[in-house]
Amino acid sequence: MSLLSVRDLTVKFAMRDHTVTALDNISFDLAKGERLGIVGESGAGKSITGFSLMNLLSRPGFIDAGKILFRGEDIVKMPQSRMRGIRGNRMAMIFQDPMVTLNPVLTIGQQMVETLMAHRTLSKAEAEQIAIVKLREVYIPSPEERLAQYPHELSGGMRQRIIIAIALLLDPELIIADEPTTALDVTIQADIMELLLELCQSNKVGLILITHDLGVVSQMTERTLVMYAGKIIEAGRTREIINDPQHPYTQGLINALPQQTKPGMRLKQIPGNMPSLTAIPPGCPFSPRCEYVRDHCRTTRPETVQYAHVEVACHEVSRLHQENTEEQPA
Amino acid sequence: MLAYLVKRVFQAIAVMLVISLVGFAIQDNLGDPLRELVGQSVSEEVRQQLRDELGLNDSFFRQYSRFLGNALQGDLGTSYFFKEPALDVILKKLPATLELVLGATLIIVGFSVPLGVYTAIKPNALLSRLIMGVSIVGISIPVFLTAILMIFVFSVELNLLPSYGRGDVVTVFGNWDTNFATLDGWAHILLPSLALASIMLPLFVRLIRAEMMEVLQSEYVKYAKAKGIRPYRIYFVHALKNTLLPVITVGGVQIGTMVAYTILTETVFQWPGMGFMFLEAVNRVDTPLIVAYLIVVGFIFVLTNTVVDLIYGLVNPTVNLARMGA
Ligand SMILES: Nc1ncnc2c1ncn2[C@@H]1O[C@H](COP(=O)(O)OP(=O)(O)OP(=O)(O)O)[C@@H](O)[C@H]1O
Ligand code: SF4
Ligand SMILES: [Mg+2]
Numbered sequence: 001m002s003l004l005s006v007r008d009l010t011v012k013f014a015m016r017d018h019t020v021t022a023l024d025n026i027s028f029d030l031a032k033g034e035r036l037g038i039v040g041e042s043g044a045g046k047s048i049t050g051f052s053l054m055n056l057l058s059r060p061g062f063i064d065a066g067k068i069l070f071r072g073e074d075i076v077k078m079p080q081s082r083m084r085g086i087r088g089n090r091m092a093m094i095f096q097d098p099m100v101t102l103n104p105v106l107t108i109g110q111q112m113v114e115t116l117m118a119h120r121t122l123s124k125a126e127a128e129q130i131a132i133v134k135l136r137e138v139y140i141p142s143p144e145e146r147l148a149q150y151p152h153e154l155s156g157g158m159r160q161r162i163i164i165a166i167a168l169l170l171d172p173e174l175i176i177a178d179e180p181t182t183a184l185d186v187t188i189q190a191d192i193m194e195l196l197l198e199l200c201q202s203n204k205v206g207l208i209l210i211t212h213d214l215g216v217v218s219q220m221t222e223r224t225l226v227m228y229a230g231k232i233i234e235a236g237r238t239r240e241i242i243n244d245p246q247h248p249y250t251q252g253l254i255n256a257l258p259q260q261t262k263p264g265m266r267l268k269q270i271p272g273n274m275p276s277l278t279a280i281p282p283g284c285p286f287s288p289r290c291e292y293v294r295d296h297c298r299t300t301r302p303e304t305v306q307y308a309h310v311e312v313a314c315h316e317v318s319r320l321h322q323e324n325t326e327e328q329p330a
Numbered sequence: 331m332l333a334y335l336v337k338r339v340f341q342a343i344a345v346m347l348v349i350s351l352v353g354f355a356i357q358d359n360l361g362d363p364l365r366e367l368v369g370q371s372v373s374e375e376v377r378q379q380l381r382d383e384l385g386l387n388d389s390f391f392r393q394y395s396r397f398l399g400n401a402l403q404g405d406l407g408t409s410y411f412f413k414e415p416a417l418d419v420i421l422k423k424l425p426a427t428l429e430l431v432l433g434a435t436l437i438i439v440g441f442s443v444p445l446g447v448y449t450a451i452k453p454n455a456l457l458s459r460l461i462m463g464v465s466i467v468g469i470s471i472p473v474f475l476t477a478i479l480m481i482f483v484f485s486v487e488l489n490l491l492p493s494y495g496r497g498d499v500v501t502v503f504g505n506w507d508t509n510f511a512t513l514d515g516w517a518h519i520l521l522p523s524l525a526l527a528s529i530m531l532p533l534f535v536r537l538i539r540a541e542m543m544e545v546l547q548s549e550y551v552k553y554a555k556a557k558g559i560r561p562y563r564i565y566f567v568h569a570l571k572n573t574l575l576p577v578i579t580v581g582g583v584q585i586g587t588m589v590a591y592t593i594l595t596e597t598v599f600q601w602p603g604m605g606f607m608f609l610e611a612v613n614r615v616d617t618p619l620i621v622a623y624l625i626v627v628g629f630i631f632v633l634t635n636t637v638v639d640l641i642y643g644l645v646n647p648t649v650n651l652a653r654m655g656a
Contacts, residue, residue, distance in 0.1 A: 056555055058547075088557035095553055103550040104648050105571045114567075115557045150647040166557065 001072060003173055003206050004030040004053070009066035011045075011052055011230075013277070014059075020277040022048050022061065024230045032173065035200060035207040037217035037238060039253070040227035041274050046210045049227070050176045053208070054093060055083050071173070089119040091174045092167035094196075097183035098159035102151040108162055109147030115169050134165040138195060157188040164196060174206040182211075193220060214257055218242045226250045229275055229285040236310030246312040248320065249286050284315065292316050334643065342636045349628035353621040354397045357407070406625060407618030411611070416622035420604055424626070425506045426496060427603030430595065431588050433509075433523030438531050443574075446538025450546065450573075451565060462539075465532035473591065477525035477598040484521060492518050494600035522599040526591060530584055537580060542573040575646050582638025586631040 011023035023045050030036050038046045051057050053068060055075050068075040070091065075083060087093075095101040102111060112131035113124055122130075128147060135143035138161040151159055160180060167175050177196065181189040197220050200207045209220050217224050217238060224241045226234040226249065234247040245251045252270035272289040281287055287297045297315055304313045308321065372380075381387050385396065400406070406416045449458040468476075485493035497518030500511035509515035545551060546569055554568045593605035600606070604623060611619040 054556055056552065058552070084558050084560070086558070087555065088559070093553075093556040095549060095556075097549065100549040101553045103554065103568050103572070105575070105646070106568070107647075114559055114563065118558045118560060118563075152648045 002029040003032045003034070003071065005067075005069040006053070007067040007069070009049075009052060009068060010064045011048055011057065011061060012064045013061050019064075021064075021280075022230050022277055023052065025066070026227075026230075026232050027066075028225055028232065028235060030174070030206055030208065033200075033204040033206055034223065035197075035209065035221040037221035037224040038208060038210045038227060039212060039214055039217055039224060041212060041253075043229075043274050043276070044227040045230040046212075046227055047178050048230075050093070050178045050208065050210055053176060054087055054091060056087070085119065088115055088166075088172075089170045090172050091176065092170070092172045094160075094163055094167050094175060094177040094180045096179045098156050098163055099183065101163055102159060104151055106150075107147065108149055108151065108154075112147070112162075112166055112169065115166055119170055130169065131165075134168050135162065137168065137199065138162070138165045140165070156184050157192065160184060160192055161195065164192075164199065168199060168203065168205075171203065172205060174208065175200065176208045176210070178210040179212075180209075181216075196220070214242065214253055226253070229280050230277065231285060231313065232304070232311075233286065233314070234310055234312045240309040244308060244310075246307055246310055246317050246321065247286075247314050248290050248292050248316075252289075284313075292320055335640065338636050338639060342632045345632050346629065349625060349632075350398055350401060351394070353625050353628075354394050356624070357397070357617055357621045358393070401625065406622035409611075409616055409619045409622075411614050411616045411619070416618040417626075419607070419619060420622050420626050422505075423602065423604040423607045425508065426601060427589065427592050427596070427605060429509050429519065430522055430526060430592055430601060430603060431585065433519050434526035434530070434588060435585055437523055437527040438534055441527075442531055442534035442538055443570075445535045447542055447565065447570065447573075449535065450539045450542035453543065461535065465535050468528060468532035469536075471528070473525055473529050473594050474598055476528045477521075477595060480521050480525055481598070491521050493521065496602060522595050522601050525598070526588060526595045529591060530588065533584070534577070534581070538573060538577055541576055542569060545569045545572045548572075575642065578638060578642050578645070582634055582641075586634040589627050589630050 006029070007027050009023055009026050010021065012019040012021050026049065028036070038049060040046055048057070048061065051061075052063060053070075053075070055063070055068075055078070057063065063076050066076065070086065075086075078086075102108070106114075109128060109131065112134075113127040116122060116127040116130055117124075131147060132143045135146060140146055140158065140161055146154070146162070154162070164180075175196075180196065181192050184192060193216060196207070196209075199205070207221070209217065211217060221238050223236065224238045225232050226241065226247065228249050234241060234245065234250045241250060242254065245254050249270070252268075255268045256270065270289055275281060275285065275288070281298065282301075283299045284290070284293075284297045284302050287293045290297065294316060300315070302313045302315045304311050305317065307317050314320070385393060388396075404417055408414065409416045409419050412419050445461055448455075449461050452458050481493040484491045492514075495518060496507070496509055496515070498512040498514035499507040499509055500515070502508050502511070509519040551564060551568055554564050559568070590605075592601075592603060593608055595601065596603045596606035597609055604626070608620065608623045610616075611623065
């Protein structure tokens with residue numbers, strides 16, 4: 001049985017007199033200890049997916065339909081108190097910007113101890129001991145002294161390490177990390193990612209890594225979901241998706257990577273922008289930007305099909321595949 | 331810390347100097363001290379001579395330094411009406427006013443925090459809408475109207491509470507008269523405190539509610555939820571502390587302002603405090619008393635602001651007092 005199983009999840013936002021669909025029927029699985037990347041341009045619905053898994057959507061967002069089975073239990077139907085017992089305990093989250101994630105008026109120690117005490121019966125002294133051990137695991141120097149410090153006394157990188165330590169406090173089965181390094185200095189981004197990978201592997205923790213960086217995804221994860229306008233348009237093993245992407249959107253993302261560009265060549269950006277939630281075109285949502293578009297793309301929604309090791313939602317996938325192989329010199 | 335303290339004290343002194351200048355200007359321009367001293371039947375020569383003797387013909391700067399020097403020694407002139415040092419007259423009235431302000435402050439703090447927090451947590455509840463509705467009405471009704479309405483309801487119609495005076499006061503700490511020692515004292519201070527609080531209370535409820543709602547949207551509150559922290563801890567530890575920090579600063583200023591607002595409340599309730607006295611002093615053109623009142627109220631205002639700023643620095647870990655002094 002998989003650790004997490006999302007089935008036909010639909011999330012909507014309630015507007016003044018109508019609703020807009022932010023997540024449209026998404027389904028995916030995560031095995032125990034597996035690392036999954038979610039990629040896509042800004043506004044694709046990656047963060048909404050992350051918060052839905054925690055059942056922490058804030059108004060006006062709400063789960064309209066579908067199931068989120070965590071260890072076989074449906075989070076969508078779970079009572080609040082039971083869900084609270086899972087958050088931070090079996091399923092932890094790492095936010096994007098460590099400068100605003102920690103509470104400015106509480107010490108590091110208070111914020112670590114309260115997390116442990118929310119889920120376990122133990123004394124403050126015992127909780128502090130666990131906190132110190134976890135701080136050491138994320139390579140925080142002199143962890144005993146950190147407990148008495150306030151967030152503003154620490155650097156961004158240090159704070160994100162502490163947030164990783166907090167995520168690991170109760171030995172969760174799943175960590176959801178939403179762009180955990182985007183707000184950090186470029187020089188330490190790789191260190192933090194490496195640390196996260198190391199800890200997930202050594203503790204056998206499942207990871208859902210939300211990012212728009214395919215390079216990061218290829219280093220960190222075993223499987224990848226590509227999202228576009230609230231839909232999963234391609235899913236499969238990360239290696240296959242990077243090496244042999246099937247969906248024109250994924251191909252565009254990969255062609256836009258700096259590594260794909262030979263010196264002197266211009267970066268190939270996908271023309272146009274992702275549609276806003278209120279203006280998602282009928283049929284294939286990518287059709288206005290797709291260079292392979294056919295008439296039926298604009299009217300009929302492509303089904304998700306299995307093709308060449310991946311699941312992909314595109315009408316033209318087989319034609320594309322042929323053209324691409326023909327293009328290649330024999 | 332020390333550097334910040336010193337800096338803050340210097341600021342306070344600067345503000346006091348400005349207030350003293352205003353006070354001096356009023357004394358210099360309002361009423362003629364000679365008329366009070368000698369009446370109208372004295373010849374112009376004698377007047378001039380008296381002026382010279384009193385130093386009224388000296389340069390502005392000399393007169394002001396003399397005024398300041400005297401003030402520093404606690405001499406704010408002699409009340410024409412009471413024939414007593416103005417400061418003494420005021421200090422006798424001070425406890426009544428400060429107790430009124432204290433009563434109002436207790437009411438404001440006691441009600442605004444729970445009401446503000448509740449309306450922020452449950453913005454759509456019927457009770458929240460009711461509280462917010464009443465607070466809008468509360469803000470727009472002037473104090474004297476509230477006061478008169480309360481007297482009408484609680485004193486005249488229901489005959490529950492006294493409508494004027496301080497009632498039984500007990501003298502404590504040498505010469506401080508307190509209302510808080512007897513039941514009669516409590517009964518007398520209730521309505522005036524409520525009336526005084528009625529202006530600020532709705533303001534504070536709305537302020538706390540707005541701050542709290544903003545804090546509840548913050549990343550660190552979302553993060554606390556994601557950690558599985560219990561709701562009461564999120565509201566009262568994570569959110570409330572961050573909510574009250576900015577409120578403390580505004581609150582301190584408002585409590586200082588309330589000392590001045592007592593003029594109306596004291597007049598309506600015949601409360602024997604400084605505000606009531608000030609209005610009488612204005613009617614009698616008792617210039618030294620008017621000036622002394624301004625300076626004492628100014629001093630209280632500056633003092634509360636300074637103390638509040640220091641408290642804010644102490645309770646807010648992100649304010650580094652050592653650095654702010656630099
Ligand atoms: N409160 C809200 N009300 C209405 N629409 C919202 C709200 N929050 C998010 N959205 C919309 O939902 C869509 C998905 O948002 P989401 O934050 O999941 O994007 P994302 O993929 O995480 O993008 P990014 O890379 O910028 O973080 C966006 O189009 C966004 O405009
Ligand atoms: S369905 Fe059509 S428009 Fe959409 S990606 Fe495939 S080819 Fe392009
Ligand atoms: Mg996001």
